[in-house]
Every structure is written in structure tokens, then in C-alpha cells.
Amino acid sequence: MPRRSVQRADPRALWPEVRSIVMLGANYGPDGDPLAAIASRSCGNISVYARHRDYHDVLKGRLKLVAAWLVQATRCEVKVFVDTAPVMEKPSAEAAGLGWQGKHTNLVSRQFGSWLFLGELLLSVELPFDQPEHDHCGQCHACLDICPTRAFPEPYRLDARRCISYLTIEHAGPVDEELRPMLGNRIYGCDDCLAVCPWNKFAQQARVSTFAPRPGLDAPVLTELAALDDAGFRRRFAGTTIKRIGRDRFMRNVCYALGNSGSSEARPAVQNLLNDDSSLVRDAARWALSRLEGRRP
Numbered sequence: 001m002p003r004r005s006v007q008r009a010d011p012r013a014l015w016p017e018v019r020s021i022v023m024l025g026a027n028y029g030p031d032g033d034p035l036a037a038i039a040s041r042s043c044g045n046i047s048v049y050a051r052h053r054d055y056h057d058v059l060k061g062r063l064k065l066v067a068a069w070l071v072q073a074t075r076c077e078v079k080v081f082v083d084t085a086p087v088m089e090k091p092s093a094e095a096a097g098l099g100w101q102g103k104h105t106n107l108v109s110r111q112f113g114s115w116l117f118l119g120e121l122l123l124s125v126e127l128p129f130d131q132p133e134h135d136h137c138g139q140c141h142a143c144l145d146i147c148p149t150r151a152f153p154e155p156y157r158l159d160a161r162r163c164i165s166y167l168t169i170e171h172a173g174p175v176d177e178e179l180r181p182m183l184g185n186r187i188y189g190c191d192d193c194l195a196v197c198p199w200n201k202f203a204q205q206a207r208v209s210t211f212a213p214r215p216g217l218d219a220p221v222l223t224e225l226a227a228l229d230d231a232g233f234r235r236r237f238a239g240t241t242i243k244r245i246g247r248d249r250f251m252r253n254v255c256y257a258l259g260n261s262g263s264s265e266a267r268p269a270v271q272n273l274l275n276d277d278s279s280l281v282r283d284a285a286r287w288a289l290s291r292l293e294g295r296r297p
Helices: 003-008 053-076 090-093 142-144 164-172 197-203 223-227 230-236 243-259 264-271 278-294
Strands: 020-029 076-079 116-123 187-190
Touching: 020 090, 053 116, 053 197, 076 230, 142 243, 164 187, 187 243, 197 230, 223 243, 223 264, 230 243, 243 264, 264 278
Parallel strands: none
Antiparallel strands: 020 116, 076 116
16 A cells, blocks of 8 residues: 555656656536436436446547557657556646546536546656646535535545445445445445536536447346346446446445335345345345335434
8 A cells, every 4th residue: 555655646656767647538428417316216326437338448448549649759658547557647637737626526627527537648758738727616515515425524535434436336345334324326336426516517418429328327227236146247237337346246235225215116126135145245135124124214
């Protein structure tokens, strides 16, 4: 961890030859209300960025084309990263003028709102630098107020231990019982703080076809997801970021959402998971069933 912290603070610790960083943003703006599925407790809500092909693959392919052009034009060395190296992407994007880090700690663009993927090119030559973007959040605190788990102890500071995106994607074990009801039907990530940003009034729908949502990923039926075995999970989410977390962690999230649905129709799906091979899933199913039966608040 200390070594990676040094690399994040100074890219030269990652690659001593780096002299410039070129930051690029790709718009993935949704074509509708990104929080619409939250109102339907029989369906799961998946973060906008995960409703289509894995953006890492899409962006990296495009950045490699840019890198090839730069190598030919300048004869420099270039390294390409898309959330795959210990590089401080958001501060670098702010320094490059792409946007600023909002009070929710994510990048905000005056042109695209909250919906930008980031990638970077590390170059072995010095280039003229752009002016950094300034903070335009003002007195607004909508992103802080909407957070279901109160994951922001103060503006510009995130407690990842309470962040739904972290809990449903990165966290490998059971989620603290205190937080499970707050997840609602969010089964992969959370867009609440992004979606309420007033700068989204300038946002644009993504023009790249690969960033269009796949059928069935904008509001998947929870009981259908609960029936997926490992092979079915891999087939359904092939080529998406969701596949990265594996079936057991995803099914844990589905169980929490079923428990939060308040629907008696969800019971059979939950009961079928009580004897799942994964202890993580079994624990989540037991909690979900007890909540559906009114034995838990």
C-alpha cells in the first residue's frame, strides 16, 4: 500500500521516464433518468457505467490508437492506462482542465456533468500544459444530502466504508447489517450523488454506441437474477464490468435487494438460495428472508 501511495502521488515512481500526462474524458451520459429503476423494488438498479460493454476495454482500445499516433509523430514512449494503474486520475483531470472534483469527490464537467470516463497517456516528452479547471460547486450540497448511507462526513471527503459503490463492487464480504436496508435495490454501484448534480443540465447523451445500455441491464428483474448459476451469470454479464465481481458477490447484492423489496413474491427466490454453495450468498439469503418475514427492521 505505501508503495502504491507514492506512485499515485508521483507518476515518476510508476515510470521514471514520464514527462507529461495527457488526460482524456469519454462521455457516457444516460439517455434518461439514471435513478428511475430505484422506484421499482422488483427490479435491480445498476450503475449507468456498468449497463454496457466494459468501458476499460472500449477506452483502452481508443487510447492505444491515440498513443500510436503520438509515437509516430513525436518518437516518444507512451503508456496507456484506464483505471488500471495507481495514477490519481481525478486530480490529474482537474489539472488538465477537464473538470473539477466536486463535493462528492467525483469529476464534474461543465460540458458533460458527472458522466465522464477517464483515461490517461503517460508520455516521455514534455508538452505544453493546459490551465486547470476551477471548482464551480458553490454552496450546492445536493450530492451530499442524497447519499442513502451518509457516506460523506464532510464536503470533498468520502468514507468508502459506507459508500454503496464500494460495498456492492469492491467489498468482498458481508455488508454490515446496519447498512443493508440502505442499499435499497442497488445491486451494482450507485449513481445518486452523480445524478443530482445541477451541472447535469448541460450533460449530453453518449454518442458512442458501445455506451448504450444493453437490453435488460437498465432494470433487471430481481427474481430472474436470483435464479442465475455461475454459468448463467457469466453468460448474462459477459463483456461487462459486472462480470468482474463474480457471481457470489453479485448474488449477495441481489439477496439484499430482494430483502428490501418488501414483496412476498420474492420469498421463493430467496428460499432457493438458502442452500447455495457460497456462504456469502447463504448469509445474505437468510437476512433477506428474515426481513421479508418481518423479523428484521
